[in-house]
Amino acid sequence: MTVARTLWQDNADLAEAARTHPFVRGLADGTLEEATFAGYVAQDAFYLESFARGYALGVAHSPDRQGLDAFADLLAGLREELRLHEAYATKLGIDLARVEPLPATLAYTDFLLATAALGDLGHLCAALTPCMRLYAHLGQSLAAEAHADRYADWIRTYAEPGFDALAARLENLLDRYARPGDDRTATVYRRAMRLEVAFFESAYRAGQPTTAG
Template sequence: MSLSFTRHLWEAAEPTYQAVLEHPFLAGLTDGTLPRRAFRHFVVQDSHYLRDYARALAVCAAKAYTEQDVRAFADDAVGAIVAEQEMHAEFMAALGSDAATAAAEPVLPTTRAYTSYLLATAHGGSFTEAVAAVLPCYWIYARVGEELLAKSSPDPLYARWIATYGDEAYQGVVRRVLALTDRLGEGLSEAERQRATEHFTTTARYEWMFWDAAWRGETWPV
């Protein structure tokens, strides 16, 4: 029996996911030792990221084949904006700052590279390619949430972040996108399958890079 398309994609990105789980940023979240400066870096850059991720999801909605998928991706785009405005505002307040301050801070190299790739793929590729590019953000966060939820964190702020992505409502959204991805995978040519896989593995790597950038306190070098 041939693999489902999502199983094929996950196997292609499995080494990257294992590297994500082993990253000291996530270890620091669960044991409470993550420096606040690293978490703040992540929250600020995630706010920038989600604005463009919402745009990429809106392009997916525009390219979707069915009204149901148009509505679903449009809702997800709105959800990304809500998360940026509400959840990150709460985190910034807990960190002694505010959303306006975060918005005024620069978009840093990894964030810029990741969102540029997402938007270029969503606009320039097929619907399947666009979905493959946005999928790791859905799926890796869901898997990380599942992994970390059992451990949670002694730090209430980090425990709140973990609970967001381990939540069953979020997991249900991800299952819906995975089901769509499997439907899209049916009947793809080998070339189309390879392009989608390349987009998926590339943005999965960007997910690792995003956490790593926060851990390193990445800035523009010049």
């Protein structure tokens, strides 16, 4: 079994925690409040800028042409996801240039950039892969069940074969560059998965009404 497949299976508990999270279930049944979704879009757009820089550092640190081309293609693919966020921002009246990141967002972006800056491509791929594979998993899972139309564009984007192909390409890089027997790779991967679940939790809580007292 490949490194990427093993790590995904080892973190199935966190993938299920994301799939069953109230935020994700609200996307599926359409009950998620628009203001909560707008807050999520703003935070995710901020996060994706750091994700793009992670890809760029992957290009910079690649020791071979295969890695350089793959990271460059992944960076180009990310532009499509950013366009989705820009479309949502226009629709929802979000100024993406003025987003104030929540603590959970900063924890994730700081983790990604710190991992990328160290220059170990195996660890960088382990930090980046969970986001791509988890979103492909969520998109495909929600698309396969009855779901409301309200957030169908979000579901469709991450359920598309093209997005799955990008996730698979990043997993191939993880398999290529992860060092055999390196426990740090598994630690980085699980940390990224935990941060994914925390990101959904943060977006959900930020959208809940506050109570006095």
